[in-house]
Amino acid sequence: MEGIVNCFILYSDKTTIGIANELLNEVSVNKVFILSSHDIIDCDSLKGCEIIRCNNPFSGETLRKIAQLSNTPYSLIQTRNVPISIGYKGIKRMTDYLQERNAGFVYSDYLEIKESQTKKHPVIDYQIGSVRDDFDFGSLIMVKSNLIAECVEKMDDNYDYPYSSLYYLRLYASRVSDIIHINEYLYTEHELDNRASGEKQFDYVNPRNREVQIDMERVFTDYLSDIDAKLYPFYQEVDFIDGEFPVEASVIIPVRNRERTIKDAIESAINQNTEFRYNIIIVDNHSTDNTTEIIDSFKNDKVIHIIPERNDLGIGGCWDLAVNDKRCGRFAVQLDSDDLYSSENTLQKIVDCFYQEKCAMVIGTYNMTDFKLNTIPPGIIDHKEWSEDNGRNNALRINGLGAPRAFLTSLLRNIGVPNVSYGEDYALGLRISREYRIGRIYEILYQCRRWEGNSDSALSVEQININNRYKDGIRSLELSSRIELNKKHHSIKNNDNPDKFDIDSFIKRQMQQWPLAKENHEALSMIDVKEFTLNGFNISVEHNPKRIISSGAKLDKDSISKRACFLCEKNQPEEQMHYYINGNRPYNICINPYPILQGHITIPAKSHSDQYIQENEYRDMLGMSEIIPQYVIFYNGPQCGASAPDHFHFQGAPLKDIDLCRNIQDYSQRDNLRRVKNIYRCEEREEFSSLFLCDSYITPLFLSVGNSIDLMASTFVTFQKIVNKNLGRDMFNIFTWSSTISKDNTKRYFSLLIPRSKHRPNCYFASGEKNMLISPGALDMAGLIITPRKEDFDKIDSEEIKKIINEVGIDNQTLKIIIDELK
Incomplete structure (x- = not known):
């Protein structure tokens, strides 16, 4: 043509x-x-x-x-x-x-x-x-x-x-x-x-190409998001106590026919200065030169010389043999037979990194040298493109992760090392990073000697293709596994019937490793509580001194700009655990270290953006209520109780502990609920969403009920537009939960929507005896009043409660406007 x-x-x-x-x-x-x-x-x-x-x-x-x-x-x-x-x-x-x-x-x-x-x-x-x-x-x-x-x-x-x-x-x-x-x-x-292939292969880590790498990483990370293969910083815990080991660490040296270099490598390992016992396991893969004799010449009890019974082992197979040897230590540390540790402290630094970063693998920094240890281009290879947030994603884009590499032996035994002589280390790095943290050391630990005897110094096109095909295959396997892993990580997109999240086990694990959270949750059983009944609804007042952080928070733009965002992962304590949820945007489930109720969780978005909810985020709330069916997921508008108005987030607490939600659920039998409108109904699919008004509570509130996320979202969008028009953007609190209705065994979604006129009552800003440090958030509006100061707890009464809630809620005139516009 x-x-x-x-x-x-x-x-x-x-x-x-x-x-x-x-x-x-x-x-x-x-x-x-x-x-x-x-x-x-x-x-x-x-x-x-x-x-x-x-x-x-x-x-x-x-x-x-x-x-x-x-x-x-x-x-x-x-x-x-x-x-x-x-x-x-x-x-x-x-x-x-x-x-x-x-x-x-x-x-x-x-x-x-x-x-x-x-x-x-x-x-x-x-x-x-x-x-x-x-x-x-x-x-x-x-x-x-x-x-x-x-x-x-x-x-x-x-x-x-x-x-x-x-x-x-x-x-x-x-x-x-x-x-x-x-x-x-x-x-x-x-x-x-x-240039020879051995020189070209390190171009991707040349510091001169750093801007290129950053640009490529951005594109690749977006691609991973598009195919749902992107991983977020949620890691499995590592168990350093698992198993009994004769020494703390083993230096692993696979070797075949390296008579020119093996002596230097062994001496480099023997000369390590450590606070722990270690050994050196050399797997001599049937050398035919003088390598075997040189190894045997070392009369040192640290040196263990293994000659495999098999003749089909690659470098990976030699590694697998070494780590499964009963003499292998808790940590297995790489030393190639061509190379040297840069100092006598290398091994100590690697083992320290395992414990400090609670990781399953450690990767250091190396220096490219010639045979005589003169630095050659590109020099220092530190892989600074690695980041805590995105390193394990970006690892799929590049061709290596760095050296020296060290592994938690118990994990390596479970995973197994591929029996190949190229790419086995890369395969392990990808596999481990899928679930576990990898620690990085950005100082030179290793001298990587390039010389004509290196196995990859000058490869043919055919051999390069074989190597690249293998690594691409490893990436294919890893991408597929990560996509499947993300499916298991409770995707709440597209109404896809997510699995349930074991919230109790998560909280138990978090308490075990975070003393502050454990102490503050246990303290809830000892706080003072006063009970009231107002308009037929149960109201509790709690004296919770720890909540002064939230109630007393300065929320003006200047104050917020001067403090680090405590909901961004990078600013959270090391002890804070995260459970990733993939919704219309990604979130982490975290325990709230300053709880109002037992099991109080915070669910921040992984990206930093203002606390304004849109339709997709509301859909995510409903989806989360399925993942944690015994929980209520709630939202504070940026001027309605949010102590972090600069970072989008939800919170959650057990349904059994929020009386208003639990009692109002059976809407069909309550006289104080009247239908505002069946806003949406799909007869063909027997789906519906209805909106009810409860005007007998202390402040008017609405209850949205339905069996379809799509129709519930449409109801919410209608409600939000009207409130934003008459009260200001997101001037409301939301509670969502799901439940199975016993009479017909069908699932329902529930949303309490509480419109508000302002953030804090007049008493918050008053002076003298009239001052009360009460800053109502969603739970306060639902009848759980938090008083951080004892004097406020002592003097508050039912009349004061009514006054505070009425003041921040809406009056009858505003309610009439909202009702008229809804109709």
């Missing part, structure tokens, strides 16, 4: 003229666009081509230009700025695959001219785990133009993607179409980088 491809190639030098002319001679090519970051002097030679000036050929701005100019079915894009020449019918073969296969993106093998020699350069098939940003597509890809347009539409308009636009494109393509590898050599590439 004629004119079905637009080509976008990079200007390098005069060789670009030849490439452009080749493409223009192709029948299927419509037009050639030359992308250049500078003015082209010989542009007269490029007649028939359109020159597109772009500051960065790989930026979002450039990809948006390509999308605008892609008015043909297919677009050919050059991805590397190297001279190329098109092979016989190369363009046609690419269009054939896009036309006849369910593909949106194709690439092919190519010929490579390097140092005047032409060699075949095969590439590997794309799989779900081919997510590293340096995946080798070669320098030419062809993409369906409508896919590029869709991709650009999805991109963030406020971000330029300075280095990552093509990465974004192929990750998007992998989600919506097939990415096909054509096993044919369709073009020739002139290789300009003549």
